[in-house]
Amino acid sequence: MISSFIIQAVCYSNIIALLTISLTLTYMTTKVPNFMQGSFAMVGTYVATAMYYLLHIHPYFSLSVECIIGAIVGILVYYLIIRPLIRRGASIVMLMIATFAGDFILCGLLFIYANYLQDLGIQVRPLWYASDFTIGSIPMLLIFSTLSIAVLYIILFTILYKTKFGIAVRAAVENPSLAQTLGVNLEAVRVFSWALSGLLSAYAGVLWPLIPSVSVTDPSYGSSQLPLIFASSIVGGLDSLIGAIIGGYVIGLSQIFLPYITGYTELGYVFPLIIMVIVLLICPKGIGSLIERLLGRKVITRRV
Numbered sequence: 001m002i003s004s005f006i007i008q009a010v011c012y013s014n015i016i017a018l019l020t021i022s023l024t025l026t027y028m029t030t031k032v033p034n035f036m037q038g039s040f041a042m043v044g045t046y047v048a049t050a051m052y053y054l055l056h057i058h059p060y061f062s063l064s065v066e067c068i069i070g071a072i073v074g075i076l077v078y079y080l081i082i083r084p085l086i087r088r089g090a091s092i093v094m095l096m097i098a099t100f101a102g103d104f105i106l107c108g109l110l111f112i113y114a115n116y117l118q119d120l121g122i123q124v125r126p127l128w129y130a131s132d133f134t135i136g137s138i139p140m141l142l143i144f145s146t147l148s149i150a151v152l153y154i155i156l157f158t159i160l161y162k163t164k165f166g167i168a169v170r171a172a173v174e175n176p177s178l179a180q181t182l183g184v185n186l187e188a189v190r191v192f193s194w195a196l197s198g199l200l201s202a203y204a205g206v207l208w209p210l211i212p213s214v215s216v217t218d219p220s221y222g223s224s225q226l227p228l229i230f231a232s233s234i235v236g237g238l239d240s241l242i243g244a245i246i247g248g249y250v251i252g253l254s255q256i257f258l259p260y261i262t263g264y265t266e267l268g269y270v271f272p273l274i275i276m277v278i279v280l281l282i283c284p285k286g287i288g289s290l291i292e293r294l295l296g297r298k299v300i301t302r303r304v
Contacts, residue, residue, distance in 0.1 A: 005256075017149055017232070017249060018149065021156075022201045023233045024233055024238060028238075029193040030095070031092055032095045034099050036099050037201060039103050039107050041204050042221065044204070047065065048062055054120070069202060073106075082095060082098070141211065157241070232250070232251040235247035235275065237285055238286065
């Protein structure tokens with residue numbers, strides 16, 4: 001039997017990986033470090049809360065609703081904040097600061113929404129859903145979140161490397177000006193990435209409170225996890241999808257296991273950041289770039 005501690009650690013790492021993929025997508029297409037990533041997740045969390053307590057729909061069965069709303073939020077952020085600034089020639093630093101300010105706005109709106117739910121008699125501080133389903137002794141969340149990572153990677157890999165739209169996305173990432181000259185619709189690529197980022201973040205946010213050890217105290221919980229999400233993306237490589245998954249597991253598991261092993265539980269946030277610094281010193285572009293480079297060498301060797 002798998003211990004509940006290991007199960008929770010893997011589930012937590014799966015969710016961090018999902019959020020890291022979301023961050024990587026927006027960075028790959030617009031080069032914007034999105035500081036709203038944690039609040040994007042909280043959109044899914046609090047919409048699922050209302051669906052569960054008001055309509056008695058378990059979070060698993062309302063995922064499509066939260067994902068659609070998350071995608072809409074991502075698109076709105078792009079059109080209201082990112083797109084106007086890009087058209088005015090804003091620098092990456094300005095765009096980053098804009099998402100930082102946007103996080104305060106979105107978090108404030110979520111606080112208003114949470115207070116409204118509180119007035120309706122819905123317990124939102126701290127927030128817990130109903131108990132998770134189980135198959136035998138295995139929680140559904142472990143199966144669900146792990147399969148989600150695998151399926152998501154296959155879908156994204158297929159889209160990015162096996163379709164014309166994926167070629168356009170990668171061309172836009174490599175050289176936006178040249179891609180636009182060749183007829184690539186940069187606007188469609190950016191809208192797609194921000195919509196998908198909002199969708200995936202909301203998806204992760206729905207699953208987050210199903211972990212018994214996670215207590216969502218208020219809508220700022222997502223923002224408080226932002227350093228871990230960025231650390232995961234940096235460890236994996238900001239331009240690598242496989243790196244995002246690897247980084248999510250490295251940071252998620254280190255946050256859970258290292259404090260448990262060492263006994264310094266109060267350093268749960270410190271250990272992942274130490275790992276991030278070590279990876280940057282050894283491999284500045286992240287683990288993902290190293291793996292992709294090694295795989296590329298193997299392919300060339302086989303062809304030769």
